[in-house]
Amino acid sequence: MTRIFSGVKPTGHLTLGNYLGAMRRWVETDQHRADGLFCVVDLHALTVAHDPARVRRLSRQTATLLLAAGLDPELCTVFVQSHVDEHTRLSYLLECTASDGELRRMIQYKEKSALAVRSGESVRLSLLTYPVLMAADILVYGTDEVPVGDDQAQHVELTRDLAVRFNQRYGHTFTVPKAVHPGVAARVMDLQDPTSKMGKSHRSGAGIVYLLDDPDQVRRKIMRAVTDSGTGVVHDREAGPGVTNLLEILAACSGGNPEELAGVYESYGALKRDTADAVVELLRPVRERHAELAADAGYVDDVLRKGAERAGGLARPRVDAAYAAIGLLPR
Numbered sequence: 001m002t003r004i005f006s007g008v009k010p011t012g013h014l015t016l017g018n019y020l021g022a023m024r025r026w027v028e029t030d031q032h033r034a035d036g037l038f039c040v041v042d043l044h045a046l047t048v049a050h051d052p053a054r055v056r057r058l059s060r061q062t063a064t065l066l067l068a069a070g071l072d073p074e075l076c077t078v079f080v081q082s083h084v085d086e087h088t089r090l091s092y093l094l095e096c097t098a099s100d101g102e103l104r105r106m107i108q109y110k111e112k113s114a115l116a117v118r119s120g121e122s123v124r125l126s127l128l129t130y131p132v133l134m135a136a137d138i139l140v141y142g143t144d145e146v147p148v149g150d151d152q153a154q155h156v157e158l159t160r161d162l163a164v165r166f167n168q169r170y171g172h173t174f175t176v177p178k179a180v181h182p183g184v185a186a187r188v189m190d191l192q193d194p195t196s197k198m199g200k201s202h203r204s205g206a207g208i209v210y211l212l213d214d215p216d217q218v219r220r221k222i223m224r225a226v227t228d229s230g231t232g233v234v235h236d237r238e239a240g241p242g243v244t245n246l247l248e249i250l251a252a253c254s255g256g257n258p259e260e261l262a263g264v265y266e267s268y269g270a271l272k273r274d275t276a277d278a279v280v281e282l283l284r285p286v287r288e289r290h291a292e293l294a295a296d297a298g299y300v301d302d303v304l305r306k307g308a309e310r311a312g313g314l315a316r317p318r319v320d321a322a323y324a325a326i327g328l329l330p331r
């Protein structure tokens with residue numbers, strides 16, 4: 001059976017970008033057709049300045065939202081990264097496989113380290129090694145497919161390189177995984193700044209639709225989305241990034257095609273109204289189910305405990321094999 005792994009960082013409230021770029025596919029397709037492991041990657045949240053209480057709170061909220069969005073613990077495994085020690089055990093071996101140069105070339109490292117410097121913070125070493133831990137998350141399960149938004153493509157490419165290199169040096173140990181991206185909305189852009197990604201840790205919330213926003217907030221944000229002067233309703237990321245983003249969101253919500261939808265609308269207003277309606281309807285059941293689940297912390301804890309037990313059992317033999325292959329004396 002195909003093995004799928006994907007993760008989400010508890011660094012902020014989950015956004016429409018997380019949902020359309022990744023989570024929706026996990027829920028609608030992946031958990032039904034494959035052995036899916038879906039992980040709240042909390043260790044990754046420690047790579048930038050963080051507040052411990054907030055990370056803890058967001059980890060629970062993120063797990064709750066994954067279940068609210070429709071991940072079913074009967075069909076897949078939902079767990080928290082730090083509950084399975086094998087991720088960090090393997091990460092060290094992969095640090096001994098990766099080079100300093102290839103990590104410094106990662107786009108997200110360049111962006112996030114520049115941001116830390118601008119805010120007067122030091123750059124944590126773990127920010128540089130972040131993609132190695134991500135590779136460990138993936139390789140430790142013998143993963144075949146990694147469904148992610150396209151901002152993660154470079155990290156999955158590095159994961160593949162590390163798997164191939166490790167296998168060549170020490171004998172076949174890891175499956176070489178591939179990234180899978182959605183056809184539309186693989187990169188949902190900020191509604192106020194449609195040339196940058198809608199990200200949960202973005203400075204202002206005005207351009208970000210959060211999964212837990214109420215319908216009025218969703219409508220307000222979409223109706224105030226920046227559009228492009230004089231382009232009309234066209235699907236063209238260069239010439240009309242704002243309108244294109246709305247078309248992609250609407251297409252992803254309604255199952256349509258963004259180019260065809262561009263021909264349907266004459267005004268930005270009508271496009272925004274329909275997009276807002278579609279997003280409100282998409283998120284309504286998630287928000288409602290989240291409210292139910294949030295009142296039942298025992299259930300969420302139980303899912304996470306069982307998930308970590310299963311994940312740990314899957315991961316251990318592969319890490320043991322990697323330890324042996326790389327030359328460490330068995331215990």
Ligand code: TYM
Pocket residue numbers: 005006007008009010017018019020021022023041044133134137138146147148149150151152155185186187188189197198199
């Ligand atoms: P994270 O937490 O930033 O995002 C989780 C998932 O949501 C996708 N995503 C988006 N897709 C489309 N448009 C957007 N605006 C948008 N914003 C986020 C991301 O591509 C991702 O699929 N490094 C990862 C977490 C991670 C991981 C892993 C993922 C750690 N280990 C192993 C897969 C496999 C990250 O920062 O995702």
